Amino acid sequence: MVITKHFAIHGKNYRSKLIKYILNPSKTKNLTLVSDFGMRNYLDFPSYKELVKMYNDNFLSNDTLYEFRHDRQEVNQRKIHSHHIIQSFSPDDHLTPEQINRIGYETVKELTGGRFRFIVATHVDKDHIHNHIILNSIDQNSDKKFLWDYKAEHNLRMVSDRLSKIAGAKIIENRYSHRQYDVYRKTNYKYEIKQRVYFLIENSKNFEDFKNKAKALHLKIDFRHKHVTFFMTDSNMKQVVRDSKLSRKQPYNETYFKKKFVQREIINILEFLLPKMKNMNELIQRAEFFGLKIIPKEKHVQFKFDEIKISEQELVKTNRYSVSYFQDYFNNKNETVVLDNKNLVELYNEEKIIKEKELPSEEMVMEILSRFQEK
Template identity: 45%
Template sequence: MERNLRMISDRISKMAGAKIIEKRYSYRDYQKYRQSSHKFELKQRLYFLIQQSKSFDDFLEKAEQLHVHIDFSQKHSRFMMTDRAMTKPIRGRQLSKRNLYDKDFFRTHFVKQEIESRLEFLLNRVNSLEELLLKAKELNLTIDLKQKNVTFTLEENGKPISLSHKKISDKKLYDVNFFQDYFKNKEVGVSYGLENLQKQYHAFQEERDKEKVSTEESEEAFKKYKGQRDAIHEFEVELVEHQIERLVDEGIYIKVSFGIKQSGLIFIPNYQLDIMEEENHKKYKVYIRETTSYFIYNKENSEMNRYIKGRTLIRQLTNDSRMIPYRRPTVESLQEKISEINLLVELTETDKKYQDIKDELVAEIAELDIKLTQTNEKITTLNKMAEVFINLKGAELSSQKLARYDFSKLNLTESISLEQVNEKIGVLQEKLDRYLDEYESLVRRLETFAKIFNNNKNMYQKFQENVSVE
């Protein structure tokens, strides 16, 4: 019956030219999928294996240890988890829309890893581009510089694999300009010969990979990894209607702010969203992980696009923001009229000239603007520190590595804790809220003041005349 009604409804909608919206894939659906899906479990295992493997061969060896059987012999790669009740294999193309998860995908990942590792090792040990090219060949890496582009060819087990500079790293662009600028600005250091170069690189590799688990430890390490991922707090936040900018088939756009007069849109996909129908309205709940990064899109100015951490977004949406919250205008026309009268009364009592009052207001606003900016910058720095502490304890190795770098860059010490940082953020937030209230009050006064005297220059004079007549 329900199916027939749906078919009739769809047909009428098509005839009317309306778009048919399929059933949304909600957060509750996603949780059921996570618990029962072989595909989700397989992707978790593969991600863990990629992070913990030193090479393609090491990846295959550890995959068997995690009960993942991989078949690259056919047109499409196939995966079976031998410790789960799977009736048929999962093809690589089913795991991702962007990547095929085939043999080339995994090989390319580890080739990129090795090329970047060699560059990191060599750049600190050479003083010129010519020396780099020579020593790279000693490590089976050929660097071919063209007019703008660079091609890297790594030979492993007698098989060369070539990649362009755009595919090597997410952190650096190893193009021609990079190498030219690097050696132009590099101070000349000690130049090492070719002797023992491979031995030194092998020691460098061992140091790089020392945190990766062995094959025997893989299964136990994966259980720990899953436990850590599941332990990451996922917060449920209920939205009110004014926070929702737009509802689309794939999710919702919500409006957030990240500074004074700086705002943008964040997209929340359906799998992080629940929409519940109630009597007279809909209830929207979003589920946000504090360690996830969300992209803020500013449609007026692309230079204002940026990322915001889940922990900051949660505070934004629950009005416990560690940044300046988005506030909707609340002044009604009646209140504006009252403000105008109050202002005129104030002028009458104080007997101050318009220019003097305007100058005072502008000076106060400028002073508060400086305080707001300084306080906001301090909060931003503290938020960055808090993110570092969270990522240091996170499950993803890439986040931990970046966090260790930021820990050093921010000059943090072991004596500082996340609790202390959050306490400082709370104190500054109270101060920021107080400054913001004063700032908004002054701006409203100035706007009302300008409106009265710019649009109605004779208003004050008429008001005085009316008072004297009465």
């Protein structure tokens, strides 16, 4: 059985440490299970430290030339310096470490069309032999970056499965079967925890209400330490799950949850005030009475509520609430009769109380979640 995993490498220092880790002589039979593609090899019989430095120099030379040619602000894929791929094999596959290293080499070479540098290090220190592969995100000409998306993820698995099957490894048939996935997710603790967390965010008034209702859902969330931990008291879980294990993009820590509720409050205040305001300056002034500070920049807008700062990009995925959005909104808006500040705040709070009454109580959350999961 062959399993592949992908992790983006965002920092050059981390990449350097990762190269050092995957080349560990005690894991790679004294570097005999290391292969590479596209590297400028200036050493005949390199030592461990020399090999680490040589690979790092190769990657850095690509980085330097690419950054010189593309001297502009990096976004999304450009922030990714390399890709870390783990390719694991089962002991039941009965493949030699040398065969497994070759499978990793051919897999990545075919995946990238032979245009990107990479290292393959096969680790034999555990029962299951596995490849650690570091793929440079910049091509050998230092011109383009490798775009890692769902298509690349799919192609990696397809190429890996095909080459592994030819070598004699067992392959999971119907890997993408919806039925198999549905069974997996319903028996996976992390999936169940995330489902309860999402439900709680949507059905809680604020962060304190979220914590109280979590207990009613048998979800124990511990915010006392560096890493927030999750544990379902009504399951057969043997150990807690860390916040960073639930999501690669954003750890589910205290800041994350507080931001979620602040985002909702900001949007509610804006949606309430906008139809009642004449212009941007009035919106900024009136928002202060709600505890919301609106800070327009040249193009973007920053919001501050409850000591938490949020940009408009974090608030919504579209460009809504940007400077141009507000300009267009007020330019096309008709005259509106505005209430005084006291009446505005009172009216908002009255509407807020009515909305919050529609949310389930602590006694009802488990029953409503069960109905939701049955759909």
